[in-house]
Amino acid sequence: MPNRSFFWFFFPAGLAMILFIGLPIISTGIQSFYAQHDQILIEVKKCDPFGCKTSVVVDQEATSKIKEEKPLGKFNGFGTYIDRNHLASDQMSEFWSESKSVGEFIGKVGNLPFYKALVFTLTYCVIVTPCVLLLGFIIALSLNAISRKIRGPLIFGTILPMIVTPLVGSLVLFWMIDAEGIIGANLQILMDDPYLSVKSSKALTWITIIIYGVWHHSPFAFVVFYAALQTVPQEPLEASIIDGASRFQRVKHIVLPHIYPVVTFVALISLMDNFRVFEPIIGFSAEGSAQSLSWLIYDNLVNEEVILFGSAAATSIMTIVGISIILTPVLLRTWKEFRTNR
Amino acid sequence: MKKILVTLLFLLFGTVANADCNIKSGSINILANDFPALRTLVETAKECKGSADFKVTHSAEHNKIAVPALTANPSEFSVRVAANSSIVPLMNADLIRPMNDLVKKYGKGIQESQLITIDGKVMAVAFMANTQHLYVRTDVLKENGIAIPKTYEEVVAAAEKIRAAGKMKYPYAAAYKAGWNLAEEFVNMYIGHGGEFFKDGGAQPNINNAKGVATLNMLKKLADLSNPDYLTHDSEAIKVEWESGNVAIMTLWASRSGTLLDDEGDAKITAATKLVAPATVGGGNIPAATLWWDGFTLAKNRSDADAEASFRAMAHAASSKDMVAKAADQAVWLVEGFVPGPKSVGVIEAVKMGAKPYPMLPQMGLMHGALGSEIVEFLQGNESAEQALKDVEAAYITKAKEQGFL
Numbered sequence: 125m126p127n128r129s130f131f132w133f134f135f136p137a138g139l140a141m142i143l144f145i146g147l148p149i150i151s152t153g154i155q156s157f158y159a160q161h162d163q164i165l166i167e168v169k170k171c172d173p174f175g176c177k178t179s180v181v182v183d184q185e186a187t188s189k190i191k192e193e194k195p196l197g198k199f200n201g202f203g204t205y206i207d208r209n210h211l212a213s214d215q216m217s218e219f220w221s222e223s224k225s226v227g228e229f230i231g232k233v234g235n236l237p238f239y240k241a242l243v244f245t246l247t248y249c250v251i252v253t254p255c256v257l258l259l260g261f262i263i264a265l266s267l268n269a270i271s272r273k274i275r276g277p278l279i280f281g282t283i284l285p286m287i288v289t290p291l292v293g294s295l296v297l298f299w300m301i302d303a304e305g306i307i308g309a310n311l312q313i314l315m316d317d318p319y320l321s322v323k324s325s326k327a328l329t330w331i332t333i334i335i336y337g338v339w340h341h342s343p344f345a346f347v348v349f350y351a352a353l354q355t356v357p358q359e360p361l362e363a364s365i366i367d368g369a370s371r372f373q374r375v376k377h378i379v380l381p382h383i384y385p386v387v388t389f390v391a392l393i394s395l396m397d398n399f400r401v402f403e404p405i406i407g408f409s410a411e412g413s414a415q416s417l418s419w420l421i422y423d424n425l426v427n428e429e430v431i432l433f434g435s436a437a438a439t440s441i442m443t444i445v446g447i448s449i450i451l452t453p454v455l456l457r458t459w460k461e462f463r464t465n466r
Numbered sequence: 467m468k469k470i471l472v473t474l475l476f477l478l479f480g481t482v483a484n485a486d487c488n489i490k491s492g493s494i495n496i497l498a499n500d501f502p503a504l505r506t507l508v509e510t511a512k513e514c515k516g517s518a519d520f521k522v523t524h525s526a527e528h529n530k531i532a533v534p535a536l537t538a539n540p541s542e543f544s545v546r547v548a549a550n551s552s553i554v555p556l557m558n559a560d561l562i563r564p565m566n567d568l569v570k571k572y573g574k575g576i577q578e579s580q581l582i583t584i585d586g587k588v589m590a591v592a593f594m595a596n597t598q599h600l601y602v603r604t605d606v607l608k609e610n611g612i613a614i615p616k617t618y619e620e621v622v623a624a625a626e627k628i629r630a631a632g633k634m635k636y637p638y639a640a641a642y643k644a645g646w647n648l649a650e651e652f653v654n655m656y657i658g659h660g661g662e663f664f665k666d667g668g669a670q671p672n673i674n675n676a677k678g679v680a681t682l683n684m685l686k687k688l689a690d691l692s693n694p695d696y697l698t699h700d701s702e703a704i705k706v707e708w709e710s711g712n713v714a715i716m717t718l719w720a721s722r723s724g725t726l727l728d729d730e731g732d733a734k735i736t737a738a739t740k741l742v743a744p745a746t747v748g749g750g751n752i753p754a755a756t757l758w759w760d761g762f763t764l765a766k767n768r769s770d771a772d773a774e775a776s777f778r779a780m781a782h783a784a785s786s787k788d789m790v791a792k793a794a795d796q797a798v799w800l801v802e803g804f805v806p807g808p809k810s811v812g813v814i815e816a817v818k819m820g821a822k823p824y825p826m827l828p829q830m831g832l833m834h835g836a837l838g839s840e841i842v843e844f845l846q847g848n849e850s851a852e853q854a855l856k857d858v859e860a861a862y863i864t865k866a867k868e869q870g871f872l
Contacts, residue, residue, distance in 0.1 A: 160869045426529075
């Protein structure tokens with residue numbers, strides 16, 4: 125395709141991307157370098173049905189004047205990025221000098237909100253992504269091998285988890301693991317512990333969310349792999365059967381190399397999706413035991429009665445950086461392959 | 467002739483129904499929390515909307531919507547039904563308007579005590595009071611020979627006795643859902659211990675002390691007597707627990723009693739449910755509870771005509787003797803003519819015992835937010851009380867610095 129026609133084809137999509145993705149990211153970036161102005165508080169008399177007392181309020185006249193001069197707020201540089209709720213550089217060095225062992229240091233760092241969220245996000249990513257790839261591939265292979273007559277309904281059943289709205293899916297599981305739900309109650313009987321609660325145990329909550337993640341994302345991998353399997357050429361497969369190759373050998377030496385680019389693609393998308401894990405945390409009311417980076421942003425924007433724009437912006441930018449870092453190896457590989465192919 | 471007469475009659479009745487408000491223009495759009503008393507209030511306001519446009523959004527997520535919706539100009543809502551805590555972010559960002567002139571002009575039926583004034587400016591008109599207090603199952607207590615608990619120490623003892631008797635596995639319940647609810651329980655208990663959240667009137671936090679530790683230890687004791695899923699239970703969830711007969715003692719909002727005592731559900735449980743005063747704690751004499759008011763505020767970024775129409779409709783409801791007589795068991799109304807019934811016991815006792823109102827301070831929301839997420843690990847047993855309180859203060863300080871309070 126000539127560059128000129130490519131440009132005009134790409135133009136509408138590109139424009140939308142700049143307007144709705146590019147500019148908001150830039151604005152978020154700028155916002156992350158600013159904090160609110162110093163609050164000017166004045167003492168006033170407050171009266172309500174329960175009586176009067178003197179206490180402080182924000183002085184609106186003085187505040188609005190400052191806000192008009194500098195609507196963005198007070199320039200804070202990387203202040204928000206390195207504060208305790210984000211990278212916590214001061215706390216890190218303090219912990220390092222305080223701690224007697226590396227284990228103690230890691231324990232203390234793991235208690236900081238950003239790192240707590242990062243640990244969960246990475247754990248989720250690292251476990252869910254390979255499981256999704258593997259499970260999706262196995263399902264695709266087995267469905268590809270069975271009779272065409274029952275394949276249709278089976279495919280529909282398999283992609284059901286993807287059709288169910290994430291929030292609804294997680295709520296269903298949430299009720300099942302309730303202390304009086306079918307899974308929760310049976311676990312109590314099985315473990316002989318009437319106080320066992322899946323929802324209050326950190327480890328069990330993590331496991332639940334991870335299982336849910338695998339259940340929800342596998343159909344996507346399955347659909348893509350299944351489509352790719354249809355393109356595998358039959359001749360080399362038949363030749364290998366004649367050569368006496370086992371089923372496993374055929375998959376390993378013929379099928380996998382053929383669909384390899386698709387595997388990379390699914391891995392990329394899954395990694396990106398999983399790094400932004402969010403809905404299951406809300407669906408499972410798991411805020412107490414599991415926090416992800418996306419949840420931190422949400423928390424800053426809605427959970428406080430005061431909205432922390434700077435904090436949320438800083439976390440957003442760091443999430444983008446995090447996704448880029450995670451994707452680098454896969455992208456580098458694709459780039460290399462692209463070069464050798466030429 | 468007959469037709470004309472009928473039409474005339476209709477017209478006459480039509481004007482009678484709307485006579486007291488007679489609103490001719492403007493539009494009214496209300497944002498409110500979702501519980502029965504507020505629905506009643508809004509319905510009453512609607513009665514006199516006249517020819518004004520009338521819309522309402524009842525949402526449990528009202529706190530998340532309010533600030534962004536009122537920041538827009540013109541704002542989405544003309545009225546925000548708020549409480550002591552949720553009015554603060556609106557005032558911090560200068561999103562609501564003083565209504566002294568409107569009160570003077572149209573607020574005849576509103577009592578002086580209903581007005582929330584800041585430095586003489588009327589920022590809200592309250593219509594109901596609320597608090598969290600104890601609910602007990604008289605039959606279970608009687609069976610086990612337990613008197614109605616007056617302190618949280620007695621609550622713990624009673625719950626332990628009920629559990630030991632094999633009657634119930636999780637005899638106590640309170641809304642301990644991580645986040646806002648859990649933080650609210652801390653606030654109640656800390657105030658019950660006589661704690662102050664900030665150092666002498668400033669914004670420096672002041673919770674990492676003996677009172678804070680005692681508060682956390684009491685919360686933990688109560689949590690151990692609750693359903694193990696307590697960190698995911700909000701007010702609705704524990705109400706369900708109560709109605710299933712799993713709980714004998716519970717701390718819950720007064721405003722939630724309406725649906726708890728209605729005809730639906732097990733009649734035996736409903737008959738044995740009794741509302742009593744909030745408990746004290748740690749030998750203190752004020753209850754471990756906070757007093758709340760619910761009132762309406764007017765958006766600043768809305769035309770004067772809309773504000774006037776909205777005020778007149780809301781003032782009609784907030785002074786309606788008819789409404790408080792009909793819905794006497796839905797809330798503790800602050801409106802003139804309200805006769806308190808058995809469901810008002812909690813709030814009335816709390817006021818008598820000298821309960822403190824929830825602190826209406828500009829930085830309190832940040833403290834509340836920090837509490838809601840940082841004390842969870844202590845309750846899970848992964849952290850000491852001192853460490854949890856240290857974390858709360860550190861998280862609060864970081865946020866307060868970003869917001870310019872420190």
